[in-house]
Amino acid sequence: MRTVCIVGVGMTQFGRFKESNVIELGRIAALNALRDAGIDKKDIQVAYAGHARTGQLYNRECGIGQSVLWELGISGIPISSVGNFCSSGSTALRDAWMAIGTGMYDVAIALGVEKLTGRAGKGRPLTSDGVELLTVMGFSPPVYFGNVATRHMEEYGTTKEQLAMVAVKNRKNAGPNPRCQYRDPITIEEVLNSPLIVEPLTLLNCCPTTDGAAAAILCSKEVAKRYTSKPVEIAASALSSGPYKKCKDITTFGADRCAGKDAYEISGIGPEDIDFAEVHDCFTIAEIVHYEDFGFCKKGEGGRFIEEGLSDINGKIPVSVSGGLMSRGHPIGATGLAQIAEAVWQLRGVAENQVKGAKVAFTHCAGGFQDTIELGDVQSSAVTILKRGW
Amino acid sequence: MPTHESGSTAQSIEEYIDPRLKPLIKMPESPSERPRLIGNKCKFCKEYFFPKRVLCPNCLKEEGLEDVLLSHRGRLYTYCIVKAAPLGFSAPYAVGYVDLPEGLRIFSPLTVDNEKELQIGMDLELFVDKIREDETGKTVYGYRFRPFSI
Numbered sequence A: 001m002r003t004v005c006i007v008g009v010g011m012t013q014f015g016r017f018k019e020s021n022v023i024e025l026g027r028i029a030a031l032n033a034l035r036d037a038g039i040d041k042k043d044i045q046v047a048y049a050g051h052a053r054t055g056q057l058y059n060r061e062c063g064i065g066q067s068v069l070w071e072l073g074i075s076g077i078p079i080s081s082v083g084n085f086c087s088s089g090s091t092a093l094r095d096a097w098m099a100i101g102t103g104m105y106d107v108a109i110a111l112g113v114e115k116l117t118g119r120a121g122k123g124r125p126l127t128s129d130g131v132e133l134l135t136v137m138g139f140s141p142p143v144y145f146g147n148v149a150t151r152h153m154e155e156y157g158t159t160k161e162q163l164a165m166v167a168v169k170n171r172k173n174a175g176p177n178p179r180c181q182y183r184d185p186i187t188i189e190e191v192l193n194s195p196l197i198v199e200p201l202t203l204l205n206c207c208p209t210t211d212g213a214a215a216a217i218l219c220s221k222e223v224a225k226r227y228t229s230k231p232v233e234i235a236a237s238a239l240s241s242g243p244y245k246k247c248k249d250i251t252t253f254g255a256d257r258c259a260g261k262d263a264y265e266i267s268g269i270g271p272e273d274i275d276f277a278e279v280h281d282c283f284t285i286a287e288i289v290h291y292e293d294f295g296f297c298k299k300g301e302g303g304r305f306i307e308e309g310l311s312d313i314n315g316k317i318p319v320s321v322s323g324g325l326m327s328r329g330h331p332i333g334a335t336g337l338a339q340i341a342e343a344v345w346q347l348r349g350v351a352e353n354q355v356k357g358a359k360v361a362f363t364h365c366a367g368g369f370q371d372t373i374e375l376g377d378v379q380s381s382a383v384t385i386l387k388r389g390w
Numbered sequence B: 001m002p003t004h005e006s007g008s009t010a011q012s013i014e015e016y017i018d019p020r021l022k023p024l025i026k027m028p029e030s031p032s033e034r035p036r037l038i039g040n041k042c043k044f045c046k047e048y049f050f051p052k053r054v055l056c057p058n059c060l061k062e063e064g065l066e067d068v069l070l071s072h073r074g075r076l077y078t079y080c081i082v083k084a085a086p087l088g089f090s091a092p093y094a095v096g097y098v099d100l101p102e103g104l105r106i107f108s109p110l111t112v113d114n115e116k117e118l119q120i121g122m123d124l125e126l127f128v129d130k131i132r133e134d135e136t137g138k139t140v141y142g143y144r145f146r147p148f149s150i
């Protein structure tokens, strides 16, 4: 594999956009990425578009990438859809990374887009993709994470206050970031007293319903020199499905452990080298589990890690410095690439909530449930490690 | 939370079981029997599966799989209480994962008189009762677990 760099990123504002459709959102993000890279659209040789729910919500399972790029005059090249639950955007990035890394192409665009506000069942949790047997019995994503939280609290003494601290920290991080859906500061009391969704998780322990898109332009390191003096290197991009295990431990995600281990091995970078992380904080308890699964702290110490301020912007490993899914929102297929865009700005030193001197970034997206009744792992996890290429 | 409707026979309840759950549940044929979950077991690697698999993922053999009735008792591994209900469900309701002696950790709706009764590790027993309503408002049954004391 040759070294691959990111030379341009772009995203839309994240929020609820009744008037916009997925194609428009995708077009804005892709155009922003092209302009950021200062690249001619004719130089794009291959494209991957991540989206997870456009089939169910808009009767459009394929072709989102073609439609978006057609509006930008990019056609006659390989374009494919990448559907991989909440990791769809990060998987699109990984496909682009492999396409260039193997030497097949020199320049690629990875795109992620989703519009969730059009869905039916307003005020109710988004149901999961598939998992019909579970859904008829009352399952939903917050149910899974409610079960994680109950067990984590029982086994490790994690408290509701510690869960709330994740929401408070991520909202504080969102304050300066104009792309976030929610930016006003919140308190532990407000998180604890917000309406219960799935006990022990209140509304402010859950990420919101959001529309948005994000994109990145990737090149080989050689080609990157033509466009920028500050290329961001992809040190590793790892992907794993959930390992099948009888009587799985619900307080750890096997897919995340596999992807994290691979990313650390491929890059030769360990948790001690990371300057900040953007993790999949779809629910507050998830961020606490991620601290443990990625080796930011020991198993069972995630609650303490947040309480002691170790994941704060000035802590040992600042986590979700952009505001995370909790504040930016989680348009499923777009999230992975939004994390990449935020991480690239951090490494260039131009982020609004800047981590001083950040040189190495860790991003992580995960999601999806196995369509069975036995307790299963999350079905996709993608970890990307980025570093300054200058 | 729903309670068992006295007087309903196993046959009349069976009509109301969600069609997707029906193949997983064996209703009692006499008053002394209990409803059971139907799983299968691979005779080569001895692993149990629920719902049944058509192919053992360890051995990749179809011929080793035999139907088994799973234990109607289990232990609560973890749980949560849903306060914002999906369509067809009425909140609050409890759901969780139950450990069966066959080495299976399965999702199930839970029935308790009071949410505070729920404790990780508590003994539970299987029964069949209402789980939700369908689009037309018709009652849909499925399997559930409830506290069991000797």
Ligand SMILES: [Zn+2]
Residues within 6 Å of the ligand: B042, B043, B044, B045, B046, B047, B056, B057, B058, B059, B060, B064
């Ligand atoms: Zn076998």
